[in-house]
Amino acid sequence: MSATGDLDVRVPIGALFSLLGVMLTVYGYLEPASSGPAFTKGGQINMWWGLVMLVFGVLMLLVARPAREKVAR
């Protein structure tokens, strides 16, 4: 075992961003924002940015997977 304990940092990053992404998207869909400038009202920003974060998180998890399989083999 090395000083990284076989932990691929892309896994926690991917998981965190996917989780936060889902939370923001759902929250933005259910709860339209009532304050802030027009552009952020209606929960739009929560929803769209949540989706962006989700995509990034899933991508991180996807690139981490082949690396893990290589180690396992």
Place this chain on the structure above:
Amino acid sequence: MAPGLTPVGLRWIDYSIIGIYFAFVLGIGWQLRRAMRTSTDFFLSGRSLPAWITGLAFLSANLGAQEVIGMGASGAKYGISTSHFYWIGAVPAMLFVGLFMMPFYYGSKARSVPEYLRLRFDEKTRAFNAVSFAVMTVFSSGVSMYAMGALMHLLLGWSFNVSVLISAAIVLTYILLGGLTSAIYNEVLQFFLIVFGFAPLVIVGLNEVGGWNGLKAKLSALAVAQGHPSGAYTHAWQGLDSPTHNLIGVEWFGLVMGLGFVLSFGYWCTDFLVVQRAMAADSMDSARRTPLIAAVPKMVFPFLVILPGMIALVIGGSGIIPAKTAPGGGPLLDAAGKIVLDYDLATPSMLMHLFPNGMLGLGLAALLASFMSGMAGNITAFNTVWTYDLYQTYVKKDADDAHYLWIGRVATVVGIALAIAAAYVAAAFNNIMELLQLVFAFVNAPLFATFFLGMFWRRTTGHGAFWGLLSGTLAAAVHHGLTLPAGAVAGVKGGYFGVVQTFRSEMGQTFWTAIFAWTTCFVVTIIVSMLTRPRPDEELVGLVYALTPRPPSTARAFWEKPAFLGVITLVLLLILNLIFR
């Protein structure tokens, strides 16, 4: 205040996002708890990390909360010219340390920057650097902890004590568990969080002011109304012919030499806080690529951290930066009767006004992330220098490795305790902190001259290095003591030996003090070196440029070669400067 821009309070969604972020940060430390078996694991990540990870950590460790908030504040004060702190004031030095200096840091197998000084010069030079560095890291994390606690109290009404103690406890836990690896992994996570937390702030903000062109038009109108040239906020190079023609109050020579050469190279090329990240890389190539990889995002970071400040200045017509409060209540007025804005609140105010609940939690988590990455950077550098350069050298020389690993953990706890103490000192006696930061600036200013001569001139001696550093530090104090920025009174701002020269701005004074210190150190080091006996060449192999074989690059593809990365980065830097000239 403009209508429609009232701040929102926190709701459960915001607290959940912040809480989940904390859980992940601690979880990374927990996952790594069994991986820290030797002191090399704990202090240098076993030299096992790939370049992209150390590269992002290199960037993130420097990106403390003070940086994020300070750059937003400077954006509101100086406009796009603030980018100089990133472009000319960081990127060239990052390329230099990667291409030319890393072979000696990494190749000499030194475990810290002070240890390199020991190998190249002598014990006293190492001691001078190690002691000043250790004290500095503790105080700077204390100061940023104070700033964070005060900000959270002001924005959200959180208790100062609770904010300081909780964030310190989290950083302490993850470093204790997973050492440098934990700090670096979290810095990578924090890097992405900062990007994803601040990018939407810029997007929403720009949308609100009518895009870059709208922002430019509004800032031009503001500049003209204030009596400046219309491009004052939106051009980085215009008006740099004279200190009176630009908002920073410096001329191009002071900026390029003072910031771009002395201060920037002094920090990025010699500060163990950042160099430690590169030392943790898995190979010489990765170590050299570390600062080069960091340089690319560094170049575009101005858009992330400076633009919010610029937008805050004009959004909604009159901006959303609150005024400073006068001692007797009400807004603080300057000598001319104009309201003094509290620029440090520019970026936080943008978060509070532009984000709805949800995004607000994300933005605050990003702010907390920047704070934690900066603090962890300081603490991991502190525990290493303390253990290897001070404890192992002066207290207990020949203990087994497990002992030093244990001492490193103790140093982590003590370092954070001292930083907390420093935060409370900062809260109670602001002047003491200002004075200390001044002293640190004097110590840092001449550093690059010592390293540069040490690495590239084999004749440099230990005595030369030591006396050069000392005289450079003194020269900084003397220059600062004989000059004063316009409008300031003699004291902590300078002029304590009498005023020989007045600068247009404090920035101009800082840059010229640095130039003065560097030149003195450079000249004194050469003179003393010529008068003292040099070390034989065979002792300097691997430590000096002329006596070290060029590191063979193991890069497979040409685009992985450090030199190629360096050239590409320089071209991009040039293009950015041309666009925003």
